Amino acid sequence: MSDTASWRLAPYITVSDATAAIAFYEAAFGATVRTKHLVPDGTKVMHADLDLHGATIFLCDDFPEFNDGKQRDPRAFGGSPVTLHIDVPDVDAVFARALEHGATVEMALEDQFWGGRYGQLIDPFGHRWSLQTPGERPTDEQLDAGARAALT
DSSP: OOOOOTTTOOOOOEESHHHHHHHHHHHHOOEEEEEEOOOTTTTEEEEEEEEETEEEEEEEEGGGTTTOOOOSSGGGTTTTTTTEEEESOOHHHHHHHHHHHHOOEEEEEEOOSSSSEEEEEEEEEEEEEOOOOOOOOHHHHHHHHHHHHHHH
16 A cells, blocks of 8 residues: 555544543543544443544543453553653643643653653543653754663
8 A cells, every 4th residue: 555645543542431531631632522422322432533633532431341341441451551642832731731630640741851841641541641842852962861861
């Protein structure tokens, strides 16, 4: 396949309460709902498509009843190995808003050696997010020196 113009990558996350998760992503990150489809009895979200400032995130409720009783949200696995990253214009404001709405700090916001102001949080549904306001990119030499200082 050589035509990549029609490709797009969108994370598809499973959560324990999709209705509450959608409300969190709207309040914390300014997401908007493009579509939301419920199961016939209206008790769970079968599929939702959120716009996150031009990016797409899909989500659904966990359905252990269709997975041999096994849950698939991050908490069932002790957390997610995946980090969802967002570059934002004002990371301090977005980070604070996410915390106000129930996220917890995984890594405090700090100015980083690679030039960004960066931190990580866990949303109320167990997904890890990294947030950053990019800064001026250091030279390769500055980046190497910063990495040595931070990681040794």
